[in-house]
Amino acid sequence: MGDVVIIGGGVTGIQAALDLANHGVRVHIIEREPSLGGHMAQLDKTFPTNDCSMCILSPKMLDVSRHPGIVIHTCSEVTRIDGEKGRFLVTVRKNPRYIDEELCNGCGDCIGICPVEVYNRFDAGIGIRKAIYKPHPQAVPDIVIKDAEHCIECGLCYDICGREAIRKEDHGSESVIEAASIIIASGYDVFNAAEKEQFGYLRYPDVITSLEFERMMNASGPTGGSVRRLSDGKTPRHVVFIQCVGSRDIKAGRPYCSGVCCMYAMKNAMLIREKYPDTEVTVLYMDIRAYGKGYEEYFERAQRLGVRFLRGMPGEIIGRGGEMIIRVENTETGNMEELHPELVVLSVGISPSSDSVTIAARCGIPIDKTGFFTSVDEKVDCIATIKPGIYIAGASVSPKDIPDSVTQGQAAAMRAFLDCVKDC
Numbered sequence: 001m002g003d004v005v006i007i008g009g010g011v012t013g014i015q016a017a018l019d020l021a022n023h024g025v026r027v028h029i030i031e032r033e034p035s036l037g038g039h040m041a042q043l044d045k046t047f048p049t050n051d052c053s054m055c056i057l058s059p060k061m062l063d064v065s066r067h068p069g070i071v072i073h074t075c076s077e078v079t080r081i082d083g084e085k086g087r088f089l090v091t092v093r094k095n096p097r098y099i100d101e102e103l104c105n106g107c108g109d110c111i112g113i114c115p116v117e118v119y120n121r122f123d124a125g126i127g128i129r130k131a132i133y134k135p136h137p138q139a140v141p142d143i144v145i146k147d148a149e150h151c152i153e154c155g156l157c158y159d160i161c162g163r164e165a166i167r168k169e170d171h172g173s174e175s176v177i178e179a180a181s182i183i184i185a186s187g188y189d190v191f192n193a194a195e196k197e198q199f200g201y202l203r204y205p206d207v208i209t210s211l212e213f214e215r216m217m218n219a220s221g222p223t224g225g226s227v228r229r230l231s232d233g234k235t236p237r238h239v240v241f242i243q244c245v246g247s248r249d250i251k252a253g254r255p256y257c258s259g260v261c262c263m264y265a266m267k268n269a270m271l272i273r274e275k276y277p278d279t280e281v282t283v284l285y286m287d288i289r290a291y292g293k294g295y296e297e298y299f300e301r302a303q304r305l306g307v308r309f310l311r312g313m314p315g316e317i318i319g320r321g322g323e324m325i326i327r328v329e330n331t332e333t334g335n336m337e338e339l340h341p342e343l344v345v346l347s348v349g350i351s352p353s354s355d356s357v358t359i360a361a362r363c364g365i366p367i368d369k370t371g372f373f374t375s376v377d378e379k380v381d382c383i384a385t386i387k388p389g390i391y392i393a394g395a396s397v398s399p400k401d402i403p404d405s406v407t408q409g410q411a412a413a414m415r416a417f418l419d420c421v422k423d424c
Contacts, residue, residue: 002180010038012394012409013185019413021069035139048298061140085389096170098146103165106142110157127222181416188395191246191348198316236342243285247349258349259399350399
């Protein structure tokens with residue numbers, strides 16, 4: 001039975017890997033980040049149940065790490081794909097980690113002693129990390145990575161590591177995997193809110209993105225789960241969510257709905273109301289798209305908790321005298337309203353992964369005009385591509401929520417399994 005290569009170690013790739021491995025197929029997960037988990041690992045809760053995100057994801061990550069039929073390639077990327085269905089040759093480049101993965105036990109002593117603090121991409125910009133670090137406490141594999149760009153080579157981590165697992169030099173490596181099938185689950189990126197200059201992101205400290213807010217609400221995040229104004233550290237008395245930032249925008253070449261923004265804004269709005277009952281929460285929207293099972297009831301629950309939904313989109317955020325002003329027309333009443341929020345959260349949309357074009361070129365498959373991967377038939381077969389043996393799944397195909405991504409990952413796994421069986 002042939003192997004299967006999965007490009008992407010988010011929840012879609014993880015589910016596909018587990019399904020295949022449990023059917024006796026050897027699986028290789030290729031993940032460019034130091035840990036599995038993808039964007040789901042950054043989230044606090046999931047809608048519509050408000051379950052802890054990592055309580056769902058972490059057990060799956062551990063199952064993957066312990067499964068004898070799954071090989072994890074972190075800090076890695078696919079550089080070349082040759083061959084055809086049943087006989088693919090996948091060239092994988094492993095980038096330097098500067099850590100001996102066999103020796104490191106993830107104790108974290110080196111992290112505690114490192115004197116360098118830099119921007120933490122996992123915390124979406126509102127937290128810091130060391131020059132040697134783990135992306136988050138539940139990282140899989142549970143080992144550190146050294147950031148050679150910011151390391152000052154003070155030598156403290158070498159001295160404290162009793163296992164001598166930290167390398168001064170690491171040039172990476174390259175390997176070739178023989179595979180019967182390939183599943184692309186490369187996930188998504190979030191829209192760069194700085195492109196919408198009218199909202200003052202990066203200009204006003206108390207205008208943040210929804211992903212930054214997720215890290216702020218997360219108990220393992222930089223603020224320990226408390227909602228704070230970045231300008232003064234105080235709890236905001238009025239929070240405004242602005243929807244469709246980087247979605248449904250024809251002029252920006254993003255005509256599609258990102259599918260999840262309405263729901264995650266409701267979720268975060270409810271979490272604020274539950275944790276800070278005195279904080280006013282307003283959601284500015286064009287349309288509420290609560291399309292999934294239990295989603296409409298979730299919307300009604302948010303309203304009962306006191307979240308105000310104001311139908312209208314602001315033209316800009318005005319900064320004046322240390323405060324922010326939002327003027328917006330309430331399109332349900334025709335009245336102009338003026339809001340004075342102390343924290344503004346921009347609900348940014350989903351974009352194709354930054355490496356989707358490169359992956360598509362190496363696989364010999366097309367992408368659509370918005371940058372997402374294209375299936376052979378969106379109505380009949382949304383998993384298969386024009387290249388036999390290569391399948392696509394999750395948010396790399398189109399914006400979708402976690403349940404839909406998991407379902408599509410399972411579907412892709414079964415298609416790949418059939419290829420492996422036929423290859424026997």
